[in-house]
Amino acid sequence: MSGWPEALLTYGLTTVIAFGIAGMIHLMVVLLEKRTESGKQEGSS
Amino acid sequence: MTWEAMANIFQGITTLAESFSHNPIMAAARIGLILLGLLMIYLGRKGILEALLMIPMGLGMATVNAAIMFFDPLNLHGGMGTLFVEAQAGATADAVKNAAEIITILQIDWLQPIYTFTFSNGLIACLVFMGIGALLDVGYVMARPYQSMFIAVCAELGTIITFPVAQWFGYTPQQAAAISIVGGADGPMVLFTSLRLAPELFVPIAIIAYLYLGFAYGGYPYLIRLLVPKKLLGIKPQPPKKKRTITSGEKMLFAVVACVLLSFLLPVAAPLIFSLFFGVVIRESGIKEFIDLLQGPILYGSTMFLGLMLGVLCDANTIMDPKVLPLLLLGVLSLLISGMGGIGGGYILYFVTRGKFNPAIGIAGVSCTPTTSKVAQKVVSKVNRGAIILPDALGANVSGVITTAIIAGIFCSLLAK
Numbered sequence: 001m002s003g004w005p006e007a008l009l010t011y012g013l014t015t016v017i018a019f020g021i022a023g024m025i026h027l028m029v030v031l032l033e034k035r036t037e038s039g040k041q042e043g044s045s
Numbered sequence: 046m047t048w049e050a051m052a053n054i055f056q057g058i059t060t061l062a063e064s065f066s067h068n069p070i071m072a073a074a075r076i077g078l079i080l081l082g083l084l085m086i087y088l089g090r091k092g093i094l095e096a097l098l099m100i101p102m103g104l105g106m107a108t109v110n111a112a113i114m115f116f117d118p119l120n121l122h123g124g125m126g127t128l129f130v131e132a133q134a135g136a137t138a139d140a141v142k143n144a145a146e147i148i149t150i151l152q153i154d155w156l157q158p159i160y161t162f163t164f165s166n167g168l169i170a171c172l173v174f175m176g177i178g179a180l181l182d183v184g185y186v187m188a189r190p191y192q193s194m195f196i197a198v199c200a201e202l203g204t205i206i207t208f209p210v211a212q213w214f215g216y217t218p219q220q221a222a223a224i225s226i227v228g229g230a231d232g233p234m235v236l237f238t239s240l241r242l243a244p245e246l247f248v249p250i251a252i253i254a255y256l257y258l259g260f261a262y263g264g265y266p267y268l269i270r271l272l273v274p275k276k277l278l279g280i281k282p283q284p285p286k287k288k289r290t291i292t293s294g295e296k297m298l299f300a301v302v303a304c305v306l307l308s309f310l311l312p313v314a315a316p317l318i319f320s321l322f323f324g325v326v327i328r329e330s331g332i333k334e335f336i337d338l339l340q341g342p343i344l345y346g347s348t349m350f351l352g353l354m355l356g357v358l359c360d361a362n363t364i365m366d367p368k369v370l371p372l373l374l375l376g377v378l379s380l381l382i383s384g385m386g387g388i389g390g391g392y393i394l395y396f397v398t399r400g401k402f403n404p405a406i407g408i409a410g411v412s413c414t415p416t417t418s419k420v421a422q423k424v425v426s427k428v429n430r431g432a433i434i435l436p437d438a439l440g441a442n443v444s445g446v447i448t449t450a451i452i453a454g455i456f457c458s459l460l461a462k
Contacts, residue, residue, distance in 0.1 A: 001331055002209065002212050002213075003208050003209030003211075003212040003213075003218060003221060004209050006208065006459060007205045007206070008203065008205075008216065009206045009211050009455075009459075010208075010452055010455045010456065010459065011198075011201070011205045013168050013337045013451075013455055014195035014198060014201060014451045014452050014455065015198050015387065017307075017310060017451050018194040018198050018444070018447065018448050018451065019165060019194055019198075020069055020195060021190070021194065021303060021306075021307075021447065022193070022194040023190075024189055024306070026191070027187065027188075027191040028295070028298065028299060028302070029187060029190075029295075031120070031292075032449070033289065043145075
């Protein structure tokens with residue numbers, strides 16, 4: 001049955017890109033949280 | 046008044062009688078499709094299948110197979126045709142002939158302008174995606190990005206496995222890719238990919254994809270009940286450790302970055318990626334007039350014409366093409382494996398979290414937004430009313446749209462003729 005190499009390549013790339021986006025979201029949320037916290041600290045001092 | 050004059054007046058009956066004498070299988074298919082169309086309207090009305098698609102599609106299918114007359118201006122169907130639409134106009138290898146055919150048919154068939162100017166260039170898929178984007182709350186993915194993406198990747202299993210299987214059935218790699226994307230359960234993506242990779246199979250693939258998406262609405266609850274025991278269906282998801290409200294500005298920032306990044310990585314799928322995130326950005330921008338426009342007239346207008354057009358394209362000639370029958374099997378296979386893959390992903394998370402994750406959420410990785418999320422919640426609610434899985438399911442659902450767009454982009458780039 002032909003097509004498996006392309007199928008596996010597609011699945012591999014999809015997994016990498018999908019988790020890359022998940023990592024980007026995670027990083028974004030962490031940075032935004034830090035910014036909010038530092039903003040709060042500056043406000044209280 | 047002669048019999049000949051009567052036969053000329055009631056051409057629907059005459060063409061059917063003629064088909065019975067020359068090609069009884071085609072005549073039986075015509076009657077079968079009329080009955081199927083009526084059944085789709087009934088099941089849509091009853092809420093067993095997705096009414097938004099099934100009612101216009103069923104009426105279109107029943108009517109177009111009834112309204113066949115002695116009319117075939119492009120000589121494509123042995124002297125019989127309708128005044129609705131001609132999908133094969135302009136599909137020859139000769140560019141000049143194509144232009145002449147399209148101009149001719151645009152002036153005859155009443156739905157041809159919608160087909161030529163919104164279907165054959167993928168515009169309708171993009172319009173539906175804008176509307177879907179305007180309904181999506183990306184906050185669900187942002188709250189649990191790894192979990193959502195993991196389920197979505199697992200729920201693409203059907204797309205990946207069907208690709209070589211379709212080639213084994215004798216389809217070219219391009220056709221196989223267009224067929225297998227049905228497993229992503231994302232209608233606009235199926236339209237887009239089949240138009241890019243296998244325009245000759247666009248009509249049957251699109252019809253089968255949307256038909257099955259309607260059936261998924263009715264069929265997936267049985268798959269969930271079959272694969273997930275009642276005890277596990279009642280599991281309440283754990284609330285996130287750090288509960289923090291994600292602002293609309295943050296959601297908008299994510300949509301903008303994801304849109305540019307994904308378009309940069311996969312330019313072939315950029316129209317769809319842009320349309321989806323455009324909808325998300327409009328939703329989060331708070332411009333009420335634009336939000337109302339996308340969520341209402343654009344989404345429902347394009348869905349209605351999509352259903353109607355797909356129904357009208359379901360004439361006996363198209364459905365009885367020998368290349369179409371294996372598509373029926375491959376479409377089911379693709380959606381079934383994707384559903385099983387999603388639930389399998391749910392089970393992996395169930396074991397990783399030591400029994401705290403409801404495996405039924407996995408079905409929502411199949412990106413038929415928001416249908417699969419609703420289906421999962423409905424099945425779970427019947428077992429445990431207090432188990433609210435919708436936020437987790439919607440996260441997986443939105444991620445499913447993203448992963449299907451990624452696969453469509455890779456297929457289109459990898460296999461472009």
